[in-house]
Amino acid sequence: MKTRHKIVIKSLKHDGSLHRQWQENYILKETRDVIIGFNHASKVIESNGDEWQTREPAVFYFHRKHYFNVIALLREDGIYFYVNLSRPYRLEKDILSYVDYDLDIMVNPNRQTELLDQREYELNKIKYKYPKELQKTIESYLPYIYQLIESAEDPFNEKFVNYWYNKATT
Numbered sequence: 001m002k003t004r005h006k007i008v009i010k011s012l013k014h015d016g017s018l019h020r021q022w023q024e025n026y027i028l029k030e031t032r033d034v035i036i037g038f039n040h041a042s043k044v045i046e047s048n049g050d051e052w053q054t055r056e057p058a059v060f061y062f063h064r065k066h067y068f069n070v071i072a073l074l075r076e077d078g079i080y081f082y083v084n085l086s087r088p089y090r091l092e093k094d095i096l097s098y099v100d101y102d103l104d105i106m107v108n109p110n111r112q113t114e115l116l117d118q119r120e121y122e123l124n125k126i127k128y129k130y131p132k133e134l135q136k137t138i139e140s141y142l143p144y145i146y147q148l149i150e151s152a153e154d155p156f157n158e159k160f161v162n163y164w165y166n167k168a169t170t
Contacts, residue, residue, distance in 0.1 A: 007037070009060075010097040011084070013047075014128035019100050021045045025060070028167050033064040035089065035096065036155075038168035059164045061155040062089040062096065067141045069098060072161040078109025079161050083145055085138050101130070101138050107149055107156065115142075 005027045011019040023043040029036040040057040061070040065088055073080040083106075087099035102121035106114045125135055154160045 005094070007091075007094045007096050010095055011086075011100045012097055014099055014101070014124070014130060016099075018047045020047065022054070025096070026168065028164055035062045035091065036060070036164055038164065057165060057168075059155070059161050059168070062098070064088050067101075067137055068145055070155050072155060074161065074165060079158055080109065081105075081107035081149070081156055083107070085141060085145075101134075103138065103142075105142075105145060105149075111149070111152075113146065113149060 007025050007027060009022040009025050011021070013019050021044065022039060023045065025037050025039040025042060027035055027037045037060050038057065039054060039060070042054045044052050044054060046052075057074045059072040059074070061072075063069070067085060067087065069084050069086055069089065071082045071084075073082060083104060084098075085101045085103040085105075087101070089096050089098045091097075102117050102124050104116040106116055108114075121138075124130070130138075149156045
């Protein structure tokens, strides 16, 4: 696949139904296990058909083996990291898809973290019948992600984000 290849990103629910879709995204690097890319002013389509546009540039990081993905949002007051606990991605043709498991972590520019959507996770693990082994896997990733954030390992650091942002915009 070529650098700056345009793709659609689809976030799905556990039953395979659409959760949310980003229309304009560009792959900057693809290895056997990792995809790094960029979007800005991408049209987003919600499962109910509502549409909106992203407001700030973002660098995204997906791993083929890890149960999370990361979106670094470049805002005026600094870089925010948004972590989705999710099934590892799949890339078929021009569509990158993943299953979103509701729990999210927001990291602000001061490195403070907030666990989001715990109630949604609790409701959806019943609604979608998340298997016990899947719940264990998802929940076991939380300490690992917090450790990556605390140690500022890629992709959770400014140098990583700025490098890929500069690649996308030059």
